[in-house]
Amino acid sequence: MELVTGVKMEKPMEIGTEVQVRGSVYALRDMGNLIFLILRRREGLLQGVISGEGAKSYLKDVGEADTIEISGILSENEKAPGGVEVIVDGVNVLSKATGEMLPLPISKWRLQTSLEAKLNYRAIALRNLRERAKFKLQEGLVRGFRDYLYAHGFTEIHTPKLAARGAEGGANMFRLDYFHKPAVLSQSPQFYKQMMVGVYDRVFETAPAFRAEKHNTKRHLNEYISLDLEMGYIDSFTEIMEMETGYLQAAFALLKAEYQKELRILDLELPKVEAIPAVRFSEIKELVAREYGHKIKNPFDLEPEEEVLISRYAKEKWGTDFVFVTHYPTKKRPFYAMEDPEDRNYTLSFDLLFRGMEITTGGQRIHDYHELLEKIASRGMTTEGMEQYLMAFKHGMPPHGGLGIGLERLTMKLCQEENVRETTLFPRDMSRLEP
Amino acid sequence: MELVTGVKMEKPMEIGTEVQVRGSVYALRDMGNLIFLILRRREGLLQGVISGEGAKSYLKDVGEADTIEISGILSENEKAPGGVEVIVDGVNVLSKATGEMLPLPISKWRLQTSLEAKLNYRAIALRNLRERAKFKLQEGLVRGFRDYLYAHGFTEIHTPKLAARGAEGGANMFRLDYFHKPAVLSQSPQFYKQMMVGVYDRVFETAPAFRAEKHNTKRHLNEYISLDLEMGYIDSFTEIMEMETGYLQAAFALLKAEYQKELRILDLELPKVEAIPAVRFSEIKELVAREYGHKIKNPFDLEPEEEVLISRYAKEKWGTDFVFVTHYPTKKRPFYAMEDPEDRNYTLSFDLLFRGMEITTGGQRIHDYHELLEKIASRGMTTEGMEQYLMAFKHGMPPHGGLGIGLERLTMKLCQEENVRETTLFPRDMSRLEP
Numbered sequence: 001m002e003l004v005t006g007v008k009m010e011k012p013m014e015i016g017t018e019v020q021v022r023g024s025v026y027a028l029r030d031m032g033n034l035i036f037l038i039l040r041r042r043e044g045l046l047q048g049v050i051s052g053e054g055a056k057s058y059l060k061d062v063g064e065a066d067t068i069e070i071s072g073i074l075s076e077n078e079k080a081p082g083g084v085e086v087i088v089d090g091v092n093v094l095s096k097a098t099g100e101m102l103p104l105p106i107s108k109w110r111l112q113t114s115l116e117a118k119l120n121y122r123a124i125a126l127r128n129l130r131e132r133a134k135f136k137l138q139e140g141l142v143r144g145f146r147d148y149l150y151a152h153g154f155t156e157i158h159t160p161k162l163a164a165r166g167a168e169g170g171a172n173m174f175r176l177d178y179f180h181k182p183a184v185l186s187q188s189p190q191f192y193k194q195m196m197v198g199v200y201d202r203v204f205e206t207a208p209a210f211r212a213e214k215h216n217t218k219r220h221l222n223e224y225i226s227l228d229l230e231m232g233y234i235d236s237f238t239e240i241m242e243m244e245t246g247y248l249q250a251a252f253a254l255l256k257a258e259y260q261k262e263l264r265i266l267d268l269e270l271p272k273v274e275a276i277p278a279v280r281f282s283e284i285k286e287l288v289a290r291e292y293g294h295k296i297k298n299p300f301d302l303e304p305e306e307e308v309l310i311s312r313y314a315k316e317k318w319g320t321d322f323v324f325v326t327h328y329p330t331k332k333r334p335f336y337a338m339e340d341p342e343d344r345n346y347t348l349s350f351d352l353l354f355r356g357m358e359i360t361t362g363g364q365r366i367h368d369y370h371e372l373l374e375k376i377a378s379r380g381m382t383t384e385g386m387e388q389y390l391m392a393f394k395h396g397m398p399p400h401g402g403l404g405i406g407l408e409r410l411t412m413k414l415c416q417e418e419n420v421r422e423t424t425l426f427p428r429d430m431s432r433l434e435p
Numbered sequence: 436m437e438l439v440t441g442v443k444m445e446k447p448m449e450i451g452t453e454v455q456v457r458g459s460v461y462a463l464r465d466m467g468n469l470i471f472l473i474l475r476r477r478e479g480l481l482q483g484v485i486s487g488e489g490a491k492s493y494l495k496d497v498g499e500a501d502t503i504e505i506s507g508i509l510s511e512n513e514k515a516p517g518g519v520e521v522i523v524d525g526v527n528v529l530s531k532a533t534g535e536m537l538p539l540p541i542s543k544w545r546l547q548t549s550l551e552a553k554l555n556y557r558a559i560a561l562r563n564l565r566e567r568a569k570f571k572l573q574e575g576l577v578r579g580f581r582d583y584l585y586a587h588g589f590t591e592i593h594t595p596k597l598a599a600r601g602a603e604g605g606a607n608m609f610r611l612d613y614f615h616k617p618a619v620l621s622q623s624p625q626f627y628k629q630m631m632v633g634v635y636d637r638v639f640e641t642a643p644a645f646r647a648e649k650h651n652t653k654r655h656l657n658e659y660i661s662l663d664l665e666m667g668y669i670d671s672f673t674e675i676m677e678m679e680t681g682y683l684q685a686a687f688a689l690l691k692a693e694y695q696k697e698l699r700i701l702d703l704e705l706p707k708v709e710a711i712p713a714v715r716f717s718e719i720k721e722l723v724a725r726e727y728g729h730k731i732k733n734p735f736d737l738e739p740e741e742e743v744l745i746s747r748y749a750k751e752k753w754g755t756d757f758v759f760v761t762h763y764p765t766k767k768r769p770f771y772a773m774e775d776p777e778d779r780n781y782t783l784s785f786d787l788l789f790r791g792m793e794i795t796t797g798g799q800r801i802h803d804y805h806e807l808l809e810k811i812a813s814r815g816m817t818t819e820g821m822e823q824y825l826m827a828f829k830h831g832m833p834p835h836g837g838l839g840i841g842l843e844r845l846t847m848k849l850c851q852e853e854n855v856r857e858t859t860l861f862p863r864d865m866s867r868l869e870p
Contacts, residue, residue: 003710004673004759007587007681022668024633024831042588042636065831067668094668095802097831123630123827132634139591143581152442153477156574158660158842160861161596161643162609162620164868174597176611176620178657179649179865185597185611185620192861195558195870198459199567201477207643208596214614222613225593233457233502233529238439246442275438324439367530388870392558396459396500396532407593426595426627430614433599435630435823 013074021046021086022069022094024127025062027107035059037070037088038081038107040127044261045081048072048088058091065097104128115419122426122435133262134423138411140259142206144251145227145405152243154229155200159192161185161208165385174212185210188404190336191389193230194365197400198392204229206407216430218419219304219357221408223428230402237338237348237364240401241278241324244352244360248273248322266415271321271355277314278324278350288313300329308356326350328363335375338364338401348401354413362403369393448509456481456521457504457529459562460497462542470494472505472523473516473542475562479696480516483507483523493526500532539563550854557861557870568697569858573846575694577641579686580662580840587678589664590635594627596620596643600820609647620645623839625771626824628665629800632835633827639664641842651865653854654739654792656843658863665837672773672783672799675836676713676759679787679795683708683757701850706756706790712749713759713785723748735764743791761785763798770810773799773836783836789848797838804828 013019023039023046035055037048048070050058062068071090076083103121104113106128111118118125126132146156166173166187173184189205196203209226231243252270255263263270279287281302288309289296297303302310302325314323327346330339337347349363366372372393376383383390411423421427426435448454458474458481470490472483483505485493497503506525511518538556539548541563546553553560561567581591597613598621609620624640631638644661666678687705690698698705714722716737723744724731732738737745737760749758762781765774772782784798801807807828811818818825846858856862861870 001753002713004676004680004713005710006684007674007677009586010588022833024833042590067831067833095831095833098804098829100829102830103826121826123633123823124830126631126634135592136590136635138593142591143585146578146581150578151444153445155477155571156577157570157860158573158577158643160658160863162645162658162863162868174611174613176609178609178868179647181868183868196561196860198558199561200571208593210597212614223595223597239442241439242442245439249441275440278437278439318436369533385869388558391538391556394533394535395537395559396502396530398457398459398502398530425592425631428595428597433597433613433616433618434820 015074015076015084017074018071019074019086020069020071021048022067024067025064028059028062028064030056030059037062037091039068039070040107040129043082045129047077047080047085049085050088050091058088061093061096062091063097063099065102066093067095068093115421119421119427119432126425129265133265134411134415134417135425136262137255137259137266137268137414138407138423140255140262141251141410141414142225142227142407144254145206145247146204147254148247148250149202149204149229152202152246154202154204154231155196157189157193157196157200157203157205158207159186159189159196159205161210172211172213174210187211188226189228190334191386193228193402194336194397194400195389195392197230197232197402198395198397201232201398202230209404214430218421219409221420221424221427221429224409224424225407227405227407227410228402230400232398232400234364234399234401237326237350237362237401238278240362240364240403241276241326241350241352244362244403244405245273245276248276268415271414272319273322275320276322276324276352277318277320278326279310280327281325281329281346282327284310284313284323284325300332302351302358304357307353307358311353311356314353321355323353324350325353333363335379335381336365336372338366352403352405354410355416357409357413359409359413360403360405362401364399364401367393367397367399369397450509450511450519452509453506454509454521455504455506456483457502459502460499463494463497463499465491465494472497472526474503474505475564478517480564482512482515482520484520485523485526493523496528496531497526498532498534500537501528502530503528550856554856554862554867561860564700568700569846569850569852570860571697572690572694572701572703572849573842573858575690575697576686576845576849577660577662577842579689580641580682581639582689583682583685584637584639584664587637587681589637589639589666590631592624592628592631592635592638592640593642594621594624594631594640596645607646607648609645622646623661624663625769626821628663628837629771629832629835630824630827632665632667632837633830633832636667636833637665644839649865653856654844656855656859656862656864659844659859660842662840662842662845663837665835667833667835669799669834669836672761672785672797672836673713675797675799675838676711676761676785676787679797679838679840680708680711683711703850706849707754708757710755711757711759711787712753712755713761714745715762716760716764716781717762719745719748719758719760735767737786737793739792742788742793746788746791749788756790758788759785760788768798770814770816771800771807773801787838787840789845790851792844792848794844794848795838795840797836799834799836802828802832802834804832 352360
């Protein structure tokens with residue numbers, strides 16, 4: 001019997017001391033009696049320098065993409081990545097690559113290659129510093145979401161992705177056989193998070209959602225990460241927008257504090273989120289139509305072009321990258337959306353647009369049992385399969401509302417990317433199930 | 436246009452001041468001219484007291500499970516839940532329940548009802564204070580996992596749950612039609628987290644995993660949350676066990692610091708995890724067989740009864756609730772498991788047992804491309820569908836390993852529950868797809 005007692009925190013390396021450093025060989029620059037050996041590590045790049053007549057002998061077994069350990073004195077060097085380098089006096093190979101040429105030149109600053117190639121060689125493409133920096137920022141966005149909500153009294157929940165029926169209905173569900181019973185993959189944790197508001201008052205979840213939508217666009221994924229929250233005891237749906245604004249402020253503060261390296265690698269400036277304008281759907285729709293000579297085709301929803309124009313307007317007039325569009329038409333919102341008591345053609349709901357694209361849908365929900373039943377009936381829907389959901393309302397639910405944020409879209413817009421696949425580790429779309 | 440500027444932190448309520456408090460009516464005790472009104476809130480229970488001749492008039496519209504706001508002076512009272520109560524001078528109904536009797540007596544301290552009933556009325560059962568406390572602890576276990584790993588240089592990843600093929604192979608996969616192509620639901624992020632070790636050195640994921648296993652036992656779920664980590668540049672698989680031990684230490688410290696209320700409600704003591712014994716599979720198997728007169732039926736794996744006996748032995752001899760069992764037979768481990776160079780019949784792998792049950796499987800993985808190909812061939816497997824996985828190894832992977840923890844099982848054993856469904860919000864098993 002042996003005893004396992006835990007892990008010590010790694011000590012930071014000190015200048016002038018002997019260090020052992022491990023990493024993957026990112027680049028080898030052989031200048032004769034002077035060899036630069038660049039290691040790729042999770043912290044970034046680290047340069048090793050080997051000089052003198054025997055320099056080459058250290059490297060006879062070392063090739064690109066091998067993982068190795070170098071030892072030597074850590075020294076300052078302004079010109080080296082990170083301002084330090086190791087004066088190497090020993091090299092130890094940990095694991096050999098095959099030596100075959102890499103399918104993509106990952107040690108270039110920018111991977112000048114097609115999205116298709118990046119996705120086909122995903123495990124390799126992501127080793128590029130700029131590619132991987134995007135997903136490190138994505139980590140910060142999720143982490144900020146959770147930390148902000150923990151601090152505001154939310155409870156994290158895990159709801160099932162296999163279900164007998166979908167929350168939103170419609171045709172866009174993946175169907176499967178579950179031990180000889182029909183099942184679907186969850187499009188949204190909507191019903192579950194509402195039920196859990198009855199338990200914890202405030203809940204959130206960060207989990208995959210699945211949509212069998214037959215869209216092959218730059219903004220659609222068939223599997224994505226949804227940052228969901230739902231909160232009870234609200235006086236107005238404005239409180240949900242306030243919570244999202246607060247989240248964005250906290251997340252960007254976290255990125256600024258702990259993800260500076262990645263922001264620099266990607267040369268990104270964080271957008272301002274001190275205040276986000278909120279405008280009514282019907283007003284802004286007409287406003288941008290007039291302002292930019294756009295012809296309104298669908299009065300009940302926003303077309304992608306209109307989202308772009310509204311964001312353009314917000315940027316030009318108010319100087320903001322974010323804009324809330326509120327009071328969407330009842331006709332286009334799900335049955336559980338609460339209608340505006342002042343005009344029942346509209347709902348107490350909102351979308352958040354970020355640089356021309358919807359990244360969030362949210363709003364207040366109906367909390368009264370009888371009102372919910374009437375709404376279901378008036379839409380010609382059946383309550384079959386909703387018994388458990390309705391039971392929560394029968395036995396008392398506080399006034400509540402919530403939202404869902406598309407993580408990959410938020411990351412995409414933050415990173416100024418043009419395609420949501422650029423900010424998805426392993427995207428799933430109509431034609432892509434691998435890798 | 437209006438401006439949304441974020442959320443202010445809620446101020447704690449002060450004794451002796453006028454407060455407004457919202458909650459769900461948990462219990463109403465009418466003693467004539469003295470009425471106790473207990474609210475259920477996310478922070479716990481709060482008592483309101485209404486006295487005097489007009490007491491009843493405040494409550495003519497208030498019933499059990501309504502959500503209300505009370506106002507009054509916050510006062511100390513040792514006998515009230517939490518040591519405080521509100522001397523009520525106003526009651527405002529926010530949302531009415533129907534008044535129908537609750538299907539379960541949730542305001543009882545213990546829900547003395549069958550698991551079946553608790554699951555059938557899940558949205559209501561979870562409102563019971565003890566029921567919801569378990570899932571608050573579950574939150575702490577996940578939160579502790581992430582926070583510990585962030586602090587140790589791990590990057591959080593999100594890998595797809597829809598895939599063309601499974602990582603482990605075998606029959607236990609849910610299959611579906613993905614735009615006229617065959618797809619499966621992910622049993623494990625194994626291949627993806629290994630590929631991502633090539634990118635970030637250390638990665639983790641907390642996400643659902645799906646297993647179409649035809650087991651209807653107290654310990655199996657068909658959908659569960661897997662806490663996965665994978666770490667590169669290890670010298671030995673012991674480092675993975677050290678990381679898990681460190682995680683458990685950190686998680687229990689978090690529970691002690693921030694989830695004291697729930698630990699008290701459930702009357703739980705946290706197990707000791709300063710050191711966890713590690714014993715070899717073949718040795719401990721024989722040892723407990725001798726010690727407890729157990730007959731070994733399967734020399735290549737542990738039966739559930741053997742897990743119980745090993746935990747019993749660990750408790751009796753070493754005083755621990757946890758025990759690592761190491762060096763599982765190669766025959767029973769997946770192809771990517773690294774064999775022990777000293778005896779290739781065994782692998783550099785482990786399970787962690789907690790109070791009689793396996794809650795983790797982990798180990799070192801093969802990192803050499805050629806060795807991996809040979810292993811696949813020697814098992815009569817095909818590399819078809821593994822091209823992307825193998826590409827990562829072709830182009831260099833550090834020595835690495837990792838583990839997966841079943842969140843619901845960990846919670847179950849921590850809460851001393853007998854059935855894993857007790858610690859799953861909405862369990863999925865062979866006969867249950869709803870709610």
